[in-house]
Amino acid sequence: MLSEKVKVSFILNGSPVEVEVPSHHTLLEVLRERLNLTGTKEGCGKGECGACTVLMNGEPVCSCMLMITQVEGAEILTIEGLGDLENPHPIQRAFMENGAIQCGFCTPGFIMTAYALLMKNPNPDRKQIKEALSGNICRCTGYMKIEEAVMNAAREVK
Amino acid sequence: MIERQVSVVMSIVGERVVRVDAAEKATGRAKFIDDMKFPGMLHASVLRSPYAHAKILSIDKSEAEAVPGVYAVCTHEDVPGKNRHHVVTDDQPFFAEDVARHYGEAIAAVAAETRELAEYAVTKIKVEYEELPAALGLENALLDEAPYVGGEENIFRRYKIRKGDVDKGFDESDIVIEHKFVTPYQEHAYLETNGALAVPGSVGDMTVYGTMQCPFYVLHAVSDVLGLPQNMVRIIQAATGGGFGGKEDVPSLVAAIAAVLACKAGRPVKYILSREEDLICMSKRHPAIVRIKMGAKKTGELTAIEADYKVNAGAYVTLSTIVLWRGTVHVAGPYRCPNVKVDAAAVATNMVPCGAYRGFGTPQVIFAHESMMDELAFRLGMDPLEIRKINALCVGDETSTGQVITEEMGMGLMETIERASEESGWAEKRKKYSNQEGETRKGIGMSTFLYGVGLGAGGNYMARAGAHIQVYDDASVLLAVGTAEMGQGMKTVLSQIAAEELGCPLENVSIIMTDTSHVPDSGPTVASRSTVVSGNALRDAAMKIKAGLYAAVSKKKGVPPEVMESRDGAIYNRENGKMLMTFGEAVNAATGTRKHLAAQGWYISPNTDFNEEDGHGNIYFTYTWVTQVAEVEVDMRTGQVTVEHLTCAHDIGRAINPTLMEGQIQGGSSQGMGYGTMEEILYDKKGRMLTTSLSTYMIPTIQDMPDVTPIIVEHPYKEGPYGAKGVGETPLMGIAPAVTNAIRSATGVPIREIPAKPERVLKSLEGEEIL
């Protein structure tokens, strides 16, 4: 039942890393269990909730659906690479200040998706925001304050 | 460089301060249960019953035990203490013994080096079952030939209300209507599944971390299951990724399994449920059938309400009796009616035990009574708004349990009706939407209801709470309370209350995750109670701290403590408004004179009572009053309903933090919309759940959510901290009937079963009488 181990190298939050892990492990498992980056969350493990969203080469992906071997050579950005307690990224700050966070379990995934959106489209309208965030589920907020946060972040980021 | 301003906040209560836990959550630093690790930690996996009802003939765990890397395999035989989960009664085992009573009931558990290994070892446990006939569904369980599940002929508990004389009331009425309403399961779908991490200590003690709403429930469960005195058990809450009631009683089951494994393995054990497992075996909102008969005068006044309310409790009692009780006392709605008769029953079935979910047995009856109010308006040719205004309770009126509504409770029902209808443009829209033709039609509907805050007469003995405040010599302040943060914002609201009360800057205050070793049993974090009870306990502790500070200031300044007041980060002489010392200086003076700057606070809620014979009593100390308006568009060809706008007016006494309040209203509304239009759990005919993922159990996404306009109405509750009542649950509760009433306004067709999925709406449109 245990698969062979593989060596995989990639760029994580700007620094090169190499891991040796069973080949069937997902990027999410490797981030959380091996690399101790627990900011990326597992809400379903099946690509249905977006809690595990990270950026791979600038694109938002569900890290629970990505086999670690697919990550070879890629650039991965996680919530930990975006900002920290002292210097949160403007998107993180917008989520904090707009009341877009309740339990916070969906938050890292939403922020990463929003970041990917704003990198490509610094001026999204409501419809575009809703489209971009439609793969992320939040059970607490009813989404309105998340949408407002992304709007305000767009102003800031510019 | 900009100099950092010395923060003098005028008042902290009522301000839109940023959540105290926002930064850690926005940066991914917050520690949820699955983010924690301990040296030597093992991972758990649980074997669950594949049958809805079966005898367990034998369990052979030898092969699983032989798997390298497996440290413990446990069944009920390995429970060192009591294999019984105590909630209301003691009927639910942590591990099934000779019979499995629902699909997904825990049978055995494994702790192994990795989660994968544990999952593998579970498949090596051999169980011999003998399948038994199962009682699946509420109505089936009441048939003569139904297999016995529990209680008295499959009824765990009954409640009733007898007020006035309903026969007389119906005789006096000009119109009598009667209908049956059906409501579904609802899954909490908190984004973080249930989980716990048990860490054995060096003296036989056990510490359990977990995602939970009620650390003291977990304390009792772990102490029971391990047979340990409570002072050898410590429960520490981890950051909790949503609860909504779904982490009230079931975290005890999860923690108990982790603790039994950890005890046997002698190592820390982490047990995190997969989404599928969580959906299958954790608690849900009770499916229900409500029949209501209403009598009214031509002018709209209600003369009699008769209701029969049945919930599908599942295989064990757990919280069902209290859920049933809450529904019973809310079924007559926020209306004046002299004659009320209610009969309610919790029915035992071979299905997952249902428990707490925002509203706790009330959304079911609100769907019924609010559909009935619209039916009545329709039959009398009245505006649904008018019929509600005519019957709405006022100060001095009695509820269905005979409780007289007082000014002191805070009574803003009429204001919620008026403001919600004005803000939503009720009158114009109703006119505009009458006589529509064409394939898409718009509609507007409303719901009005009341909700008892706190545990009420069902939980008097638990209606108290503790709090601890410690002031350090650098003037920083640490708070500990016994209720829990699960995303609703309790830590922030309570920090605001403590800072306001102490008169210190909010930045000085921090609050720890709830830890049962710091505060005495404070009851559960449910029933929208934590702002009131923990808030008042903190105020009690703050008074004691201020006594120490004032004594020290008095000694230095020669001003008597009686004239001092704390506000805006300082202590003032109330008589001349002069500042005596800043909070920091006062702390300095107090520590210098060896004052005790740590205090425990305690709060006991006012007594409530309920007479089981006739259902009379002053059952809650206060009520939240709510009116919700929904606007929809219905596609007449497909039955597709689009909710276009929600307007929600809540009288919550006082908003300690309006941003958090709006967040509660908007978030609750989305769960209410899901309940009314899309969320549904399906089983096969053997009682096995089919909707075991978030792609089959659908909840609203950002694309589904309309704008929600929150309206905060503030009629202060005299005993509440700064007048606050509680808001945790109500935002969800009336959305479903507001939406179905709007569908009726658009199409002329009533919807008496939710969720109003397109198939169901279409059938109603085609004139098929579903009920």
Ligand code: FES
């Ligand atoms: S955890 Fe990856 S999408 Fe849900």
Ligand code: FES
């Ligand atoms: S804040 Fe809890 S799921 Fe989004």
